[in-house]
Amino acid sequence: MFGEYALKSAPFVPQKKEFSTMSLGMYAASVPVYQRQLGAISKVLEKASAWAEAKKVDEAVLVGTRLIPDMLPLSRQVQIACRFAEESAARLAGVEIPKAPENAEKTLGELRARIAAVLDYIKVFTPAQIDGSEEREIALTVAGNPMTLTGARYLEHFAMAHFYFHCTMTYAILRQCGVEIGKRDFIGAL
Amino acid sequence: MFGEYALKSAPFVPQKKEFSTMSLGMYAASVPVYQRQLGAISKVLEKASAWAEAKKVDEAVLVGTRLIPDMLPLSRQVQIACRFAEESAARLAGVEIPKAPENAEKTLGELRARIAAVLDYIKVFTPAQIDGSEEREIALTVAGNPMTLTGARYLEHFAMAHFYFHCTMTYAILRQCGVEIGKRDFIGAL
Numbered sequence: 005m006f007g008e009y010a011l012k013s014a015p016f017v018p019q020k021k022e023f024s025t026m027s028l029g030m031y032a033a034s035v036p037v038y039q040r041q042l043g044a045i046s047k048v049l050e051k052a053s054a055w056a057e058a059k060k061v062d063e064a065v066l067v068g069t070r071l072i073p074d075m076l077p078l079s080r081q082v083q084i085a086c087r088f089a090e091e092s093a094a095r096l097a098g099v100e101i102p103k104a105p106e107n108a109e110k111t112l113g114e115l116r117a118r119i120a121a122v123l124d125y126i127k128v129f130t131p132a133q134i135d136g137s138e139e140r141e142i143a144l145t146v147a148g149n150p151m152t153l154t155g156a157r158y159l160e161h162f163a164m165a166h167f168y169f170h171c172t173m174t175y176a177i178l179r180q181c182g183v184e185i186g187k188r189d190f191i192g193a194l
Numbered sequence: 195m196f197g198e199y200a201l202k203s204a205p206f207v208p209q210k211k212e213f214s215t216m217s218l219g220m221y222a223a224s225v226p227v228y229q230r231q232l233g234a235i236s237k238v239l240e241k242a243s244a245w246a247e248a249k250k251v252d253e254a255v256l257v258g259t260r261l262i263p264d265m266l267p268l269s270r271q272v273q274i275a276c277r278f279a280e281e282s283a284a285r286l287a288g289v290e291i292p293k294a295p296e297n298a299e300k301t302l303g304e305l306r307a308r309i310a311a312v313l314d315y316i317k318v319f320t321p322a323q324i325d326g327s328e329e330r331e332i333a334l335t336v337a338g339n340p341m342t343l344t345g346a347r348y349l350e351h352f353a354m355a356h357f358y359f360h361c362t363m364t365y366a367i368l369r370q371c372g373v374e375i376g377k378r379d380f381i382g383a384l
Contacts, residue, residue: 027217028328028346037350071261071370138218153384156218160227165381168358175359176366180261191355194343 030096030138031131034159038089038126038167044192045082045171046119048178048185053112055183063112069177078177082115083107085170086122092163093126095142096155097133220286220328221321224349228279228316228357234382235272235361236309238368238375243302245373253302259367268367272305273297275360276312282353283316285332286345287323 056063067079076084087104094101102125109115140155144162153162175190246253257269266274277294284291292315299305330345334352343352365380 028220028223028350030218032346033218033223033350037354040351041355071366072372075369147378151384156222157384160218160223161230161384162381164227164354165231165358166377168355169362169365169377169380172359172362173366176261176363179265182262187356187359188337190359191352194341194347194351 029131029135030155030159031129031134034096034134034163035093035126035129037164038093039123040192040194041167041171042086042089042119042123044190045085045174046116047192048175048183048189049082049112049116049119051185051189052178052181052183056112059182064110066178066181066183067110067112067115069181071173071177071180075173078174079109079115080107081170081173081177083109083118085167085174086118088163088167088170090122090125092159092167093129093134095163096137096140096159097129098137098140099133219321219325220345220349221319221324224286224324224353225283225316225319227354228283229313230382230384231357231361232276232279232309232313234380235275235364236306237382238365238373238379239272239302239306239309241375241379242368242371242373246302249372254300256368256371256373257300257302257305259371261363261367261370265363268364269299269305270297271360271363271367273299273308275357275364276308278353278357278360280312280315282349282357283319283324286327286330286349287319288327288330289323 052066053063055061056066068077070077083105090102105118109118137155142153142155142158144151144153144158172190175185179185242256243253245251246256258267260267273295281291295308299308327345332343332345332348334341334343334348362380365375369375
C-alpha cells in the first residue's frame with residue numbers, strides 16, 4: 005500500500021511543514037525554550053512570595069537582593085531575562101522590537117506580570133516566522149561596539165547564553181536567601 | 195553571468211551539506227555551544243587562580259565554596275557542566291556514554307584540565323553524527339524515574355538548561371567571592 009506511494013515519481017515540492025517537524029529549526033530552539041524557562045521562573049517567584057509571607061519578610065527585600073553589591077538585584081535579573089526573550093523573538097522574526105520597558109516592577113507579583121506579558125507576546129510568533137532565520141543578519145551594539153551576527157549564532161551564542169545567565173541568577177539569589185527551591189523548579193515542566 | 199546559472203533547470207538532489215549549513219541542526223545547537231561556553235568557564239577559572247594567588251587565598255577555599263551550605267561547591271558545578279556536555283554529545287550521536295568520572299578534581303588547575311579533556315572529547319564529533327538526532331529516543335532516569343525524551347527536547351529543554359545552570363553557578367560563586375569577572379567573561383569569544 006505504502007510501497008506504491010513510494011514508487012510514485014512525484015515532482016519535488018519542498019514541504020515547509022515536514023521540514024519544521026524533522027529538523028530542530030530556529031523556532032523550536034527559541035520560543036518554546038523561553039516559554040518553559042520563563043514559566044518555571046514565574047513559579048519560582050511564586051514560591052518566593054509564599055516564603056516571604058511565611059517568614060514575614062518584606063518582598064521588597066527579595067526584589068532588591070544581590071549576590072554581591074556590584075551585581076544587579078533580583079528584579080533586574082528577571083527583567084533582563086524577559087527582555088532577551090522578547091527581543092530575540094522579534095529580531096529573528098524580523099519584526100519591530102518591542103519598546104524597551106522601564107525598570108518598573110517593584111514586587112514579585114509585578115515581576116510575574118512582566119513574565120506573563122512576555123509569554124503573551126512570544127506565543128503569537130509562528131514557526132513560519134522564525135524558522136529559516138539562521139542566516140538573517142542581526143545587528144547589535146555590544147558594550148558600545150557594533151556587531152553583526154547571523155541569526156543562528158545570535159540565538160545560540162548570544163541571546164540564549166544571556167537568557168539562561170539571568171534566569172539562573174534569579175534562582176541563585178532566591179536559593180541563597182533560603183527560599184525552598186530545587187533544580188526541578190528551575191527546569192520546570194518537561 | 196549568475197543569471198544563466200539560475201536559469202538552469204537541474205534535477206533536485208538533496209544536498210546534506212547545504213542542509214546543514216542552512217538549518218540550525220542538532221550539531222550547531224550542541225557541540226559549538228559547549229565549546230564556547232566551557233572555553234569561557236576555563237578562562238574564568240584561570241582568572242580565579244590569578245586572583246587567589248594575588249590575594250594569598252588557598253585555591254581549595256574557592257573550589258569548596260558554595261552559595262549556601264546545602265548547594266554544591268564550585269568543583270561540582272564545573273564537573274556537572276562538563277558531564278552534561280560530554281554525555282549529551284554521546285547520547286545525541288548514539289555512541290557509548292563515557293564512563294562517569296569520579297569527583298576527583300581538587301584544584302582550579304585540575305578543573306581546567308577536566309574541561310580540556312571534555313573539549314578534546316567533543317571536538318571529535320562531526321555534524322553528520324549529531325544532525326538528524328531530533329527524533330532519537332533519549333532514555334533518562336530523572337530523580338529515580340525513567341523518562342524518554344526526543345533528541346530535540348532532550349537537548350533544548352534538559353541538557354542545555356542543566357548545562358547553563360551549572361556554568362552560571364560557577365560564575366556566580368566566583369563573582370560573589372570577589373574574583374574580577376564580568377558577563378563578557380561568561381559569554382566568551384563570539
